[in-house]
Amino acid sequence: MAGPAMFQKNVNTIHSLGAFLPIVEWSFIFGPMIFHMLVGMLIISGAVVNVGSYPYGSNIRYTLQRATGVIAFAFILWHILHLHHYGHAVGLGYFKPDNAGSSAAAALSPLTQKLIYIVGITAATFHFANGLWTFGITWGIWTSRGGMRRAGYLCTAIGVGLFSFGMIALVGLDRLDIPKAEAIENKIKESNAALNGLDIEGEPGTGKTPGTK
Numbered sequence: 001m002a003g004p005a006m007f008q009k010n011v012n013t014i015h016s017l018g019a020f021l022p023i024v025e026w027s028f029i030f031g032p033m034i035f036h037m038l039v040g041m042l043i044i045s046g047a048v049v050n051v052g053s054y055p056y057g058s059n060i061r062y063t064l065q066r067a068t069g070v071i072a073f074a075f076i077l078w079h080i081l082h083l084h085h086y087g088h089a090v091g092l093g094y095f096k097p098d099n100a101g102s103s104a105a106a107a108l109s110p111l112t113q114k115l116i117y118i119v120g121i122t123a124a125t126f127h128f129a130n131g132l133w134t135f136g137i138t139w140g141i142w143t144s145r146g147g148m149r150r151a152g153y154l155c156t157a158i159g160v161g162l163f164s165f166g167m168i169a170l171v172g173l174d175r176l177d178i179p180k181a182e183a184i185e186n187k188i189k190e191s192n193a194a195l196n197g198l199d200i201e202g203e204p205g206t207g208k209t210p211g212t213k
Contacts, residue, residue, distance in 0.1 A: 001171070033076065040073070064126065072120065075120025079120065094106065095107065099185045101181045102182040109178075121163060132155045132158065133148075133151055
């Protein structure tokens with residue numbers, strides 16, 4: 001929502017990790033996610049869904065927790081293939097780090113993609129917020145009825161907050177002027193290349209931007 005220049009600046013900060021970025025991704029994102037997904041699928045395989053016979057609030061949350069886990073798993077897999085460079089192997093991976101906002105906005109411009117991301121973000125945020133509340137009960141962090149109720153308010157607020165951030169990101173990308181954003185991103189790329197003594201393609205050069213003498 002702050003515009004393509006701010007988004008590009010933050011993406012550049014992440015990618016400044018260089019060769020360490022894959023290590024960070026696999027250590028703190030992909031690795032834990034894969035572990036969580038494997039354990040989650042084992043739990044789901046033994047789930048007993050009987051919400052039709054016992055339509056209580058806790059039973060509904062039990063069912064939704066497992067259903068949203070499956071949806072979130074499919075969504076995260078699609079999200080990685082859709083935008084991450086790992087998706088190049090299957091003809092996807094549309095996100096370009098040097099044109100962060102414009103490439104992401106173009107990738108999410110079809111209505112079907114917007115709907116996929118709305119459903120996926122909704123499922124992921126519910127799964128996280130409800131799972132956080134259940135985690136607190138399982139590990140004895142909140143044990144009294146009052147404590148569970150207050151924790152429920154807190155976890156609901158966290159879920160609503162994360163959902164709001166996701167929707168704000170989608171709205172920001174939907175409202176982005178792609179050609180204008182791309183021009184801003186290219187100007188940032190040229191400026192960074194000049195500061196680092198590289199030409200626009202990232203090769204050792206004169207340190208001058210195209211068109212300069």
